[in-house]
Amino acid sequence: xxxxxxxxxxxxxxxxxxxxxxxxxxxxxxxxxxxxxxxxxxxxxxxxxxxxxxxxxxxxxxxxxxxxxxxxxxxxxxxxxxxxxxxxxxxxxxxxxxxxxxxxxxxxxxxxxxxxxxxxxxxxxxxxxxxxxxxxxxxxxxxxxxxxxxxxxxxxxxxxxxxxxxxxxxxxxxxxxxxxxxxxxxxxxxxxxxxxxxxxxxxxxxxxxxxxxxxxxxxxxxxxxxxxxxxxxxxxxxxxxxxxxxxxxxxxxxxxxxxxxxxxxxxxxxxxxxxxxxxxxxxxxxxxxxxxxxxxxxxxxxxxxxxxxxxxxxxxxxxxxxxxxxxxxxxxxxxxxxxxxxxxxxxxxxxxxxxxxxxxxxxxxxxxxxxxxxxxxxxxxxxxxxxxxxxxxxxxxxxxxxxxxxxxxxxxxxxxxxxxxxxxxxxxxxxxxxxxxxxxxxxxxxxxxxxxxxxxxxxxxxxxxxxxxxxxxxxxxxxxxxxxxxxxxxxxxxxxxxxxxxxxxxxxxxxxxxxxxxxxxxxxxxxxx
Numbered sequence: 001x002x003x004x005x006x007x008x009x010x011x012x013x014x015x016x017x018x019x020x021x022x023x024x025x026x027x028x029x030x031x032x033x034x035x036x037x038x039x040x041x042x043x044x045x046x047x048x049x050x051x052x053x054x055x056x057x058x059x060x061x062x063x064x065x066x067x068x069x070x071x072x073x074x075x076x077x078x079x080x081x082x083x084x085x086x087x088x089x090x091x092x093x094x095x096x097x098x099x100x101x102x103x104x105x106x107x108x109x110x111x112x113x114x115x116x117x118x119x120x121x122x123x124x125x126x127x128x129x130x131x132x133x134x135x136x137x138x139x140x141x142x143x144x145x146x147x148x149x150x151x152x153x154x155x156x157x158x159x160x161x162x163x164x165x166x167x168x169x170x171x172x173x174x175x176x177x178x179x180x181x182x183x184x185x186x187x188x189x190x191x192x193x194x195x196x197x198x199x200x201x202x203x204x205x206x207x208x209x210x211x212x213x214x215x216x217x218x219x220x221x222x223x224x225x226x227x228x229x230x231x232x233x234x235x236x237x238x239x240x241x242x243x244x245x246x247x248x249x250x251x252x253x254x255x256x257x258x259x260x261x262x263x264x265x266x267x268x269x270x271x272x273x274x275x276x277x278x279x280x281x282x283x284x285x286x287x288x289x290x291x292x293x294x295x296x297x298x299x300x301x302x303x304x305x306x307x308x309x310x311x312x313x314x315x316x317x318x319x320x321x322x323x324x325x326x327x328x329x330x331x332x333x334x335x336x337x338x339x340x341x342x343x344x345x346x347x348x349x350x351x352x353x354x355x356x357x358x359x360x361x362x363x364x365x366x367x368x369x370x371x372x373x374x375x376x377x378x379x380x381x382x383x384x385x386x387x388x389x390x391x392x393x394x395x396x397x398x399x400x401x402x403x404x405x406x407x408x409x410x411x412x413x414x415x416x417x418x419x420x421x422x423x424x425x426x427x428x429x430x431x432x433x434x435x436x437x438x439x440x441x442x443x444x445x446x447x448x449x450x451x452x453x454x455x456x457x458x459x460x461x462x463x464x465x466x467x468x469x470x471x472x473x474x475x476x477x478x479x480x481x482x483x484x485x486x487x488x489x490x491x492x493x494x495x496x497x498x499x500x501x502x503x504x505x506x507x508x509x510x511x512x513x514x515x516x517x518x519x520x521x522x523x524x525x526x527x528x529x
Contacts, residue, residue, distance in 0.1 A: 077095060132145065203240070243264070248507075255513055284503055284505050309358035319386065327504070330346060331501050335436075355445065374401060394428075402421075
């Protein structure tokens with residue numbers, strides 16, 4: 001399928017032709033104005049894995065450890081930790097003087113309760129919970145883990161920026177059921193959320209936290225190092241029209257456009273005051289996610305039947321354009337170019353593509369015109385583009401397709417429903433994940449096969465879980481890589497999802513911004529020259 005040209009004409013409009021009322025007024029030196037990737041509809045980064053909510057979370061909350069660009073954990077809220085009893089006791093000590101936005105001190109019990117909530121939703125946390133005898137606060141600054149056996153991934157798991165992130169919240173907030181959304185946004189991070197100025201679908205505002213004390217040493221690197229906020233305010237303008245956002249960026253009315261589509265990037269490259277650069281040095285992976293709870297994709301044969309129709313190049317060209325240098329095909333279940341990635345089991349994705357073959361496999365699997373509901377967004381670049389390609393693919397397969405397009409916030413809410421189609425459920429969706437989320441099985445959310453505890457789609461794949469358990473106990477990287485090959489072979493058979501390629505995600509900023517920390521939309525370190 002060719003890229004849609006919906007925005008092509010609008011992208012050519014002169015910036016001066018836009019109404020001043022449509023966009024924010026020029027930013028002053030102490031305010032950063034940007035257009036984020038999507039609307040912010042959930043404020044709880046434990047309840048959802050939506051990246052926009054993760055980005056919000058890193059503004060408002062802090063973590064015990066951060067992860068640097070070399071994927072090494074570094075102390076953040078923690079002063080450090082001690083490991084005793086041959087790895088079965090770990091004591092973490094907090095830095096002194098940490099405060100929540102309401103002025104209350106950060107205590108070890110806040111951390112204990114936050115970790116307990118996170119463990120219910122995060123893949124590494126779920127594994128950690130099974131290894132725990134006790135998690136407790138020794139006093140206001142020290143918390144301890146007593147483990148049944150050593151858990152080498154403990155500190156790395158607390159540091160991981162993979163959704164859901166182990167953000168530290170006040171005890172009263174962290175006691176919220178992890179499967180219910182918390183509404184209180186009190187954190188201890190470098191910015192405070194301005195609830196009085198929040199207008200979902202229009203505007204999100206953060207103010208610099210004057211009481212935040214950054215880590216005293218190191219360099220900003222992914223989520224590690226000093227989180228120095230150089231702006232007093234960060235304002236997100238929710239603008240769904242890419243041409244309007246591009247015009248605002250060119251006029252200096254916004255400073256940052258997080259995810260401009262390819263045709264808009266071509267326009268912006270002609271402006272000397274705008275810089276286009278990769279937001280993440282590694283590629284992001286797109287996925288086609290099945291709902292394993294309800295027909296037709298609760299049947300493995302139905303999932304397998306789709307494989308011959310999936311052309312990764314179609315999906316990736318829709319996201320980033322036709323230049324093959326901007327995307328990768330032959331992509332499996334781990335981030336391309338990293339140690340756990342391989343071509344194991346990928347034959348069904350790399351062989352000849354055939355809609356007719358997929359149709360025949362659907363008939364052999366027993367498909368008899370059962371409804372298939374594809375849900376997807378219109379207002380976030382990669383999922384929207386992949387959803388359009390997916391809609392075209394399913395139409396060519398001749399299935400009974402119910403194609404439901406809404407805003408991204410509605411998709412995030414709706415994908416959490418486990419109801420059947422007749423009660424508003426879904427069959428399939430498309431989304432994308434950051435590079436660090438697919439590095440290995442530890443925090444690889446959609447590669448779990450733990451049924452009701454899994455990410456939306458809820459696959460039950462005991463073989464995948466057994467290999468994941470073995471990966472945690474593997475003695476070295478080579479053994480881990482072998483297990484990841486086996487996991488990929490199982491995943492290609494069971495299909496918790498289908499990888500649809502990987503792409504380089506570009507972001508657009510005014511040239512007078514420097515110090516942006518690569519990885520995702522990070523708001524410390526960045527400043528105006």
